[in-house]
Amino acid sequence: MSTTPDYPARAVVDLDAIRDNVRALRATAPTAQVMAVVKADAYGHGLAPSARAALAGGATWLGAAQSGEALAVRAAVGPGPRILTWLYAPGAPFADLVREDVDVAVAAPWALDEVADGARVVGRAARVHLKVDTGLGRNGITPQDLPAVLDRAAALQAEGALTVVGVMSHFALADEPDDPSVKMQTHVFEDTIRTVEAAGMSLEVRHIANSAATVTNPSSHYDLVRPGIAVYGLSPVPQLGAPGDFGLRPAMTLEARLATVKRVPAGHGVSYGHFYVTEQDTVLGVIPLGYGDGIPRHASGGSLGPGGPVLVGGAVDDVAAPGTGLGTARVLRIAGRVCMDQVIIDLGPYASEQAGDVVTLFGASDGLTRAGAPNAEDWARAAGTISYEIVTRLGARVPRVYVGTAGRETA
Numbered sequence: 001m002s003t004t005p006d007y008p009a010r011a012v013v014d015l016d017a018i019r020d021n022v023r024a025l026r027a028t029a030p031t032a033q034v035m036a037v038v039k040a041d042a043y044g045h046g047l048a049p050s051a052r053a054a055l056a057g058g059a060t061w062l063g064a065a066q067s068g069e070a071l072a073v074r075a076a077v078g079p080g081p082r083i084l085t086w087l088y089a090p091g092a093p094f095a096d097l098v099r100e101d102v103d104v105a106v107a108a109p110w111a112l113d114e115v116a117d118g119a120r121v122v123g124r125a126a127r128v129h130l131k132v133d134t135g136l137g138r139n140g141i142t143p144q145d146l147p148a149v150l151d152r153a154a155a156l157q158a159e160g161a162l163t164v165v166g167v168m169s170h171f172a173l174a175d176e177p178d179d180p181s182v183k184m185q186t187h188v189f190e191d192t193i194r195t196v197e198a199a200g201m202s203l204e205v206r207h208i209a210n211s212a213a214t215v216t217n218p219s220s221h222y223d224l225v226r227p228g229i230a231v232y233g234l235s236p237v238p239q240l241g242a243p244g245d246f247g248l249r250p251a252m253t254l255e256a257r258l259a260t261v262k263r264v265p266a267g268h269g270v271s272y273g274h275f276y277v278t279e280q281d282t283v284l285g286v287i288p289l290g291y292g293d294g295i296p297r298h299a300s301g302g303s304l305g306p307g308g309p310v311l312v313g314g315a316v317d318d319v320a321a322p323g324t325g326l327g328t329a330r331v332l333r334i335a336g337r338v339c340m341d342q343v344i345i346d347l348g349p350y351a352s353e354q355a356g357d358v359v360t361l362f363g364a365s366d367g368l369t370r371a372g373a374p375n376a377e378d379w380a381r382a383a384g385t386i387s388y389e390i391v392t393r394l395g396a397r398v399p400r401v402y403v404g405t406a407g408r409e410t411a
């Protein structure tokens with residue numbers, strides 16, 4: 001990495017962490033294949049590099065929500081790995097999906113016929129997973145609709161327009177493994193599998209486990225697990241354990257360079273609305289990241305809340321600008337309102353930081369980042385959300401910079 005960084009802010013993504021997290025998940029679910037979920041630009045980490053790194057870790061499937069994402073995954077990884085898409089509206093590019101060898105999850109009766117139409121255009125059977133609603137109350141075939149869907153699927157399969165290769169579902173409370181709904185949904189899932197098999201379909205894969213179920217509930221692994229957040233090294237069950245407790249490490253570090261450092265007197269209001277007022281003569285630092293970059297406005301500080309945490313100062317690492325390290329390492333909280341492009345921190349009266357110094361909003365703590373950096377979970381707590389949202393919402397204005405080698409050799 002450059003020692004003279006010219007970026008105002010960037011997200012450093014460690015591809016080796018993604019690879020190693022997938023390896024850890026494979027060890028956690030040794031009887032199942034791993035589908036690394038790379039929807040939403042790989043939870044903000046960047047679709048193509050993340051997908052390749054996940055394959056390097058031994059994922060044999062890649063999961064996308066939207067059909068456009070699935071096609072982008074195929075373009076990124078080439079032929080071979082199985083890809084699944086599960087969220088689309090009528091008129092989706094089913095012929096393209098079949099042509100590109102993307103499996104399609106069918107969650108409603110109408111979708112079966114549209115998928116079959118696409119398959120006829122290409123002249124090859126579509127590979128279909130029946131997505132069943134076992135209790136989540138979201139996307140999925142209800143038990144009431146299942147018999148009609150199976151009749152239609154059987155007819156289309158006999159015609160050669162599609163092959164039902166999988167049955168899938170999704171938990172409502174996978175992050176609370178003792179909740180009775182987990183057992184109830186499992187029961188409905190197994191009933192559904194029996195019904196589908198009794199209708200003459202031979203299933204390649206049965207799958208229901210997201211990250212939380214993968215790490216907490218071995219009986220949910222079946223043939224395939226579908227972890228998303230854990231691939232990126234964040235804990236799907238923060239109340240039960242930190243990433244390291246599951247053999248995971250965060251892949252993303254968000255850092256910025258101070259745009260301005262200036263002295264102000266006591267009693268000075270800070271940022272829109274003056275929800276923070278300096279208590280003493282002090283030094284303010286301006287960080288060039290705001291809600292336009294995905295920093296939650298709910299992470300505002302001062303009288304508005306705890307404020308998102310930022311590591312300032314401390315030892316110099318290989319991404320630091322000259323001058324970094326003069327100050328004492330400390331975690332500070334955002335002072336006042338998060339703006340569109342910037343946030344402000346109160347560096348204190350004795351600050352020695354200078355414009356250009358690197359600060360870390362969240363990161364891994366394994367050498368890539370200065371030790372003691374806050375993590376995405378800390379930001380989630382400060383903003384009243386989950387770590388998923390913190391990384392996924394990072395805006396397009398923040399460049400993703402990749403370190404590590406995983407997946408690059410096949411690029």
Ligand SMILES: *Cc1c(COP(=O)(O)O)cnc(C)c1O
Nearest residue numbers: 037170210211212226227228229
């Ligand atoms: C997003 C998603 C996943 C991955 O969920 P995580 O909680 O991030 O592991 C798995 N399956 C489906 C259907 C999803 O939508």
